[in-house]
Amino acid sequence: MRKEIKIIGSGFSSLAAACYLAQDGHSVTIFEKNTTVGGRARQYQRDGFTFDMGPTWYWMPDVFERFFADFGKTPQDYYKLTQLSPGYRVYFGKNDYVDIDSKLEDIKATFETIEPGSAAMLQEFIDEAKSNYDIAIKDLVYRPGESPLELVTPQTVKKLGQFFSNISRDVRKKFKNNKLIQILEFPVLFLGAKPSDTPSFYSFMNYADFGLGTWHPEGGMFSVISAMETLARSLGVTIHTNAAIEKIGVENGTASWMLVNGTKVKGDIIMSGADYHHTETLLDKAYRGYSEQYWEKRTFAPSSLLFYVGFDTTIKNVEHHNLFFDTDFDAHAIAIYDNPKWPKDPLFYVRFPSKSDGHSAPPNMEAGTFLIPLAPGIKDTPELRDEYFEKVIHRVEQLTGQELKSHILFKESYCVNDFIKDYNSYKGNAYGLANTLLQTAFLRPKLKSAKVKNLYFTGQLTVPGPGVPPALISGKLTAGLISKQLNKATKVTV
Template sequence: MKKTIHIIGSGFSSLAASCYLAKQGYEVSIFEKNANVGGRARQLKKDGFTFDIGPTWYWMPDVFERFFADFNKTPSDYYRLEKLNPAYSVYFGKHDFITIEDTLEKIKIAFENEEQGSAKKLQKFIDQAQSNYNIAIKDLVYNPGESPLELITPATIKKLNQFFSTIKRDVRKAFKNKKLIQILEFPVLFLGAKPSDTPSFYNFMNYADFGLGTFHPKKGMYEVILGIQSLAKALGVSIYTNHPVDNIIVNNGSAIGIESRGQKHFADIIISGADYHHSETLLKPEYRQYSEAYWDKKTFAPSSLLFYVGFNKKLNHVNHHTLFFDVDFDVHAKAIYDDPKWPESPLFYASFPSKTDSHAAPEGQEAGIFLIPLAPGLEDTPELRDLYFDKIISRFEHLTNQDVKKSIILKESFCVNDFIKDYNSYKGNAYGMANTLLQTAFLRPKLKSKTVKNLYFTGQLTVPGPGVPPSLISGKLVADLVNKYHSL
């Protein structure tokens, strides 16, 4: 008789884990609290507009290829990818922006135009980033974080000093131009920490950016979720939406099932891909591994204030991905990490998927997603949301030299309260736990419960960390651990 596994949540990590475990012969069921699968990677469709609610960047295509290859599939079996050119543009002021194109050679020209001699420095920087990428993404991140020895390899020993320097220090040692520095420090935001708190080794994100490039799945990131869901179902996974889990049932120190909508569902193994902190609240206090004090001391990646906006016309002077760095990054970062509060003048990011994808908006119209990074746990009110939308849309008009406010025909928002309500997210964080030196690999919350047998966790608060590719990897890691400690 097949061993049964119940998985809580249906984000990238849960769906990936379900595929691996079903392939290995387990009977797998997913229980999702919301009406649709995807966790934070859901979709909003309204009035002819389509928005990705969560992730909008498709980086590290090799990780997606590796995932599907494990099932003798390719991403193109499920969705169509387009490499973006330009990848994105960055505004520093009115008529003052830098465009990042689709090859390193083109990017080197853009750098050289800003700072003489920087093309050569950039090549050296990216060569090192590629070396780190090959070590990290092709090897290290596929370790389950059970032991510090996982990090000790001949390759990492040679780069030991990079774990004790920082991205900020390295970038500023090589480059003097403030705009170039900000562009090189930007990818670290995907790791959820300040450049000054992120080990140099993580410059592999710069290779993901400049070396591999930025892609867009036709019809949006949600197509990736639908693709993995399709694979899971083909492998025999059962998926139950509108099934919030209220309790993890433990008997004699072993997880034996879950409770959802007043019914008990028993299984041999339980995996939670829901928010890790929330998952532990589904256990009685004596079975929790981490105290409230533990979570409170951790450095969390930001939350976000997001706006999904429909315009009744096409917008000018913006690309699919556009960053607005016309204010002081360090001051905004301080408001996120050091002195949590609403930032006076926030940086923001905007995505216009309809620039690439006709599915995103009605003909002649534009879909815009605006994001302001925020400290988790902040007060969230309709009045604050309106205030900050007015702040960024006024700056947007000024920087891009166009009037857009009167062209808004749809506006929805998503912030701290929604992250808590929809995802049970700790303090309303958007990206999980930051990848700082003391929150890396074996120093992150464990995939395997230390206090309850047959209970596992996956997702962005555990190994390897925040982001879509790491979440896919996390699903594989937890499946591997289940296989390691259980035999069919």
């Protein structure tokens, strides 16, 4: 039976869910508070420069392929995809860097030059990571987190110990060189927690890195959003932008309407891909599934200070993706997770997409995105933003051996206050809830409200977790639960 389904937000998870629900024959409408679709994956354009405002790493290409295949499509039907080589560069000091190549054999050779004997250790580590990837990404993450039994399979039983060890401990058992340790700990930062708080099983992120590689969709990650929007519209999805949700109305215990820009909009099913905590504040207090105390005790992934910078020249000695790990990794992690404050000497990430994609900057110029991970909820002022831009631009100049400040045409910043204003993000977090042991699978906020019928959630604060591929999966999972409920109701009425 065709139902009216209303979706809040237009990020990856919302667009994915909309596609699946429309394919099932339902009338699907998306409401997005901002002027364009994409949620945190919006695009910023200025003076011929183009920036992805949010996600910039295209990992796990198989997840994207699986999504589009569900609709008889491929990613290449919508955007050109190129594997980056090297995938990224890691700076440890002036003229001291490691390039992570596109092939594992080349990466092993690089490791061996840094720490003799490490090539064999890396192969062993990645073999285990691939085994975990095959279990997690091809199976477990496509389960909706309704029961702990979802995690119990013959394969996971064999790996039970990995849920009680951690990435940091495992890496240090095999590698002694600090550069290699930091490179291997880096991928799990996408999961939003310290390597020492991330279960060993999540080493599958290392296989996503070294085994599957780093890719780039021409035009940036917004090309993926545009592809999903095109697919959604082709399936009949209606999308409204500049449509802020002010309240979710509950009648007889059932979500039945939303207040959109002051207008009451009815729906048979309401699903939110917006910030989970914020969505619940749209409900009367009695209908909220999680208390303020619950959210306060969660471990959130970091927020970020971002800068979008236009340069009037090309930048030397950098790649498309660059990590600057020339300061104390552990001290920065403590400033994010243990003692929230602005880090004294932050690690940071810089992206120059114009190294691979002529669409991102005018000829002989460069578009640069700078990102500093920060604790969510910390003080955010223009003065602090300027101070930290000076820190990172100075270090890039020093480490890459060039003067850059005089070549800046413009810079725009984005930080905690903006995440709150634009996305209603809890404490201004950028990536959702961290994937720690006690925030994994069925221990995360549920896809389906326990207190309100016909109210569902999707996105990085629920199952399966933070990141773009998990967001695609989250949309599929929520759509599946909705279809299951509606099919069950149809059978009962028949």
